[in-house]
Amino acid sequence: MAIPCASRARHRSRALLVALALACLVAVQCACGASAFVAPYHSQAQAPLRSRVRMATATGFKEDEDEDQSGKQSDDYPELSAEALGRQPGTCDPFDPKSAEYCSPTEPDSSPLVSRRTLKLAALFVLWYALNIGYNIGNKLVLTALPTPWSSATWELFFGLPYVGFLWLTGLRKRPVLSWSGLKLLIPPAFFLACTHVFGVISFGAGAISFTHVCKATEPVWTALISAIIFREFLPMSVYLSLIPIIFGVSLASAHELSFTWISFIAATGSAVTSASKAILGKKVLDGKSLGRNLTPGNMFAVLTILGCFMILPASMIIEGPSKFTAAWAHARAAGYTAQHLWLMLSISGFLYYTYNEVAFLALKEVAPVTHAVTNTVKRVVIIIASVIVFRTPITPLGALGSSLAIIGALLYSLAKNQKK
Structure with a gap:
């Protein structure tokens, strides 16, 4: 007897969730011990x-x-x-x-031919890629079952609170000590972090993962514009020339995107704008400031995530609220999802979001700017390829060309900007 399409989709999603759960187990071990094996003595690296x-x-x-x-x-x-x-x-x-x-x-x-530190950094990058791919797939599965992006984004930001709360209470990680002035300085970056995340989730729900990441590759364009218009800071001509393939590539990809929607495009672009704003504002406001003690990269991300969660919670309640989420939950149950399955998807999505960002903080702070740029570009390519394979996203040759140009342009921008420093 033929199996209905909806049933086959649920079977595939359960199989994917099992794979994501295995990735979670690996992430727990690595996230807890990652800071112990990353060498902190940069000035004596030789x-x-x-x-x-x-x-x-x-x-x-x-x-x-x-x-x-x-x-x-x-x-x-x-x-x-x-x-x-x-x-x-x-x-x-x-x-x-x-x-x-x-x-x-x-x-x-x-x-030795390959140093211990190199092997451990390689393990961090592999784990970062795996968790990031897992989050993108898991988040899309959640949004397919529960089309409530604001609620999903709020839950994923909230997930950091019980996770790091457990680490702080048990002494597995030292608690950050923040001054009131330091806390106030962290509010703007936390707000933009929350906006970047919620816009990205909205775009995931309204379109293809691959298209969202192509649009988010326009972040360098917005960084250059914001720096020039608001802060009157101008970059060399080589940096501005690298923006041309980004703009042309995204335009080409958008024109030939088979699953194009304006909601996905606008939300992904909004995510790129707020991400650029967060980076610029963080550098302007936080650079050289003493905010408190024990503010490791992991603790810094935890504080920003918790603050961001409380910031978008009111908007989430107004836009979707309990009534819309309850209706989406009832519709998912009617489609064949069990309550256990739905909670499992939400929990795995929240855990993968938090851990992939934390591992990224640990990995990227240990490498040179050029390595940072290259690994970020490769990560985006890997996510796009993985999402196209898993969800069988149709893509035209011109759409693929445009995506490639946008991503290559983002890499050229990073390399040109680092050369200027």
């Missing part, structure tokens, strides 16, 4: 590992999560001099903080 550990012990340098946002060390761990340790400065001694070289005669001269 020194042997054991020598750097000894030097760090001697100078009282603590890992990132014991520093405040301004990069200053805690007063509880003052820097120890070589004299205080009973050693002679200027010698070939890894314990000497003033020595030009932290050499160690016991270290072998030869280094």
Whole structure:
């Protein structure tokens, strides 16, 4: 007997959810331990590992999560001099903080073909890509069953509260300590982070994932416009020339997008604009400011997410509210979804959203700007290809060409801008 199309779709979504659940288990292990294996001693990156550990012990340098946002060390761990340790400065001694070289005669001269740090960074990037793909697919499955993007976006932002709350309460992660002035400085970036997320979810629900990411590739265009018009900051001509393939590529992709909708296009563009605003405002407002203690990248994202959730909650209640969500829930149940299945999809989507962003923070802060630009571009390409395969999204040759031009333009923009620095 033939199986109805809706039943086959639910079977496929359950299979995808099982795969996403396995990714969640891996993410829990990696997210909890990721900060422990990322090397924090950037200025001594060429020194042997054991020598750097000894030097760090001697100078009282603590890992990132014991520093405040301004990069200053805690007063509880003052820097120890070589004299205080009973050693002679200027010698070939890894314990000497003033020595030009932290050499160690016991270290072998030869280094392994692939360093431990490289392997761990590679693991972080693979995990980041996997979680990001999982979130995009999981979020689309949620929006297919429950077409309530505002409620879904609010839930995904809220999911960070119980997640990091558990880590803070159990001591698995040190709690951030924020001053009132620091908290006020974080409100604008948190607002734009929430807007970026909710616009992206609206676009996912109204169109194809691939088209949303192509439109979001226009972020450099809005960054250049906002910087020039509002802050009167102008970039070299090579940077502006890199915007041409982005604009032309998105126009071509939009004209030949088979699943084009104005809601998806406008929401994806809004996500790009607010993301550019968040980046510019964050740099202007937060750069060099002391906001508090224990503001690691993970804690910073947690604080911004929690603030953003409470900011969009009133709008979510007004636009959709309990009545629309209840109606969508009843319709999904009538279509064959169980309550357990719906809650599972919502929980996995929220968990994947939070963990992929946290892993991204850990991975990208450890690499050079050029590597950052390349990996971000590759990530977008991988997501587009994965979504086209999973959802069998039809795409025309000219649409594919336009998407490629937009993404290549975004990469050229990043490379040109970094060359200017």
